[in-house]
Amino acid sequence: MTHFHINHIDDVLLHVEDRPDFVIADKGDYKVIDYVFAGDDTFAHPARVECRGLKFAPSGEILARPLHKFMNIGQTPETQPDRIDFKLPHTIMEKLDGSMIHPAIVNGEVVFMTRMGRTDVARKAERNLDEHLAVCCRSLLQNHITPIFEWTAPDNRIVVRYDNSALTLLAVRHNHSGAYRGREDLVDWARQMHIKPVRTYASTYTSAADFLAYARAIQGAEGFVVKFESGLWVKAKGDDYVLKHKAKDSILQEKNILALVLSGGLDDVLPLLDDPDAKAAREYAASVEAGVRRTASNVEAIVAQGASMTQKDFALGVALKLDGPMRTLAFQVRAGQSPTECIRARIAANCNSSSGVEECRPLHNAKWSLS
Structure with missing residues (x-):
């Protein structure tokens, strides 16, 4: 290719x-x-x-020049299993669950970048950019070659947990031609950089269908990248990883997990999360539910205090002292509606935006944090 x-x-x-x-x-x-x-x-x-x-x-x-775009097996007509000949020479590489990082020289300084440049993730990865690695990267870049890394770290977790912050050398690529250096060069550069090269596996697969079945069945890892000598690159992810990735995506933003808590859908997600994330989600759900009960009790007490008042006196003497959400809830409960159901409905109706979540936070006072 x-x-x-x-x-x-x-x-x-x-x-x-x-x-x-x-x-x-x-x-x-x-x-x-x-x-x-x-x-x-x-x-x-x-x-x-x-x-x-x-x-x-x-x-x-x-x-x-970072990695080019390549597809999952079966994603396009050209990558259907029956179109990929596993009898041709190829290398199977581990697909790490981190961020693609590459260096560049900007204003004379070697810096790290993600796809969109010097992002927050790239700056965090620079804690692995010591003086020796910077010299190695500069040497390659000055010769129009880009080393490409995967950065994994406890604070850069997608799905798989990593105990330490580390760089793994994925590829070494010529900026102009786009050609990738061979495995021997990759290993040699990794050794000079004092980091690990991406792990490779011996292939015993003679068909893409057999390999895909194996890749989908793996546990505790993202998947694999297959690099053919012809230049074709394809990837395959484990079903376990894909499901967990979707589950993790569903709880990354508070508005999403709050909606799951209120709809009862969190129970379907919990089995797909690892233990620390599942524990955090359960604790958040319990905090939300406890907060809703407290607010319901407060609203009931307020309504009870004004039970003998006329609607006008209640509105002018009690409701005016309440903030917006609480005032509306007080009138609903005074009209005979369930305080808990009213509160849950009010929060659920505002789960479509972060600002809506903040607006209704006083109704439950729970806060979501995912480490």
């Missing part, structure tokens, strides 16, 4: 300008071209296959 040749940003702009599925971001000291969503023809041109975080200097010269 011959990758699209890139010397200058103009080589790529022609193929991505005015397309909503790509972003061209000017960061001042560098520019980024990345895809933001995948449509039917997003990767139909070889130039667009490379637009997965390409970095360019202000002058337009290419700074760094």
Whole structure:
């Protein structure tokens, strides 16, 4: 496989300008071209296959070239199992569950970047960028070669938990031609950098279908990347990982887990979470429910105090002293509605946005935090 040749940003702009599925971001000291969503023809041109975080200097010269876009087995017509010949020479690599990181030289300094540049994740990964590694990266970059890492860390967890912050060398790639260096070069550079190269596995599979069945059955890992000598790259993820990833996504934002708590859907998610996340989710759910009960009791007490008042006197003498949500709840309960059901309905109706969650937080006073 011959990758699209890139010397200058103009080589790529022609193929991505005015397309909503790509972003061209000017960061001042560098520019980024990345895809933001995948449509039917997003990767139909070889130039667009490379637009997965390409970095360019202000002058337009290419700074760094991370991994190209490659697909899951079965994701496209070209990657259907019956179209992939596992009898051809190939390497199976471990797919780590972290963030792709690569270095670049900006204003004379070696820095780390993710697909979109010097993000918060990239800056955190720089705690692994010691002086020795920076020298190694500079040497490669000055020779128009990008080393590409996976950064895994306890505070950069997607699904799989890692005990330590670490970099793993995934690939070494020429900026202009896009060619990847072979395994021997990769191992040699990893040794010089004092880090580990990506783990590889001996392949005994003669069909993509057999390999895919194995990959889907793995537990406690994300999956694999298969690199053929022909240049084809494909990936396969474990069903266990995919399910857990979806479950984790469903609780990352408080508005989502709060909606699950109120709808009773959290019970379906808990078995897919690891123990610490499941414990945190259960504790949050218990806190929400306890908070709702406290608020219900408070509303009932307020309504009881004004039970003998006329509606007008209650409105002017009691309700005016309450904030918005509590005032509405007081009138609902005074009208004979269940305080608990009213509170839960009010919170649930505001779970579609973070601002709505904050607006209703006084009704339960629980706070969501996922370590």
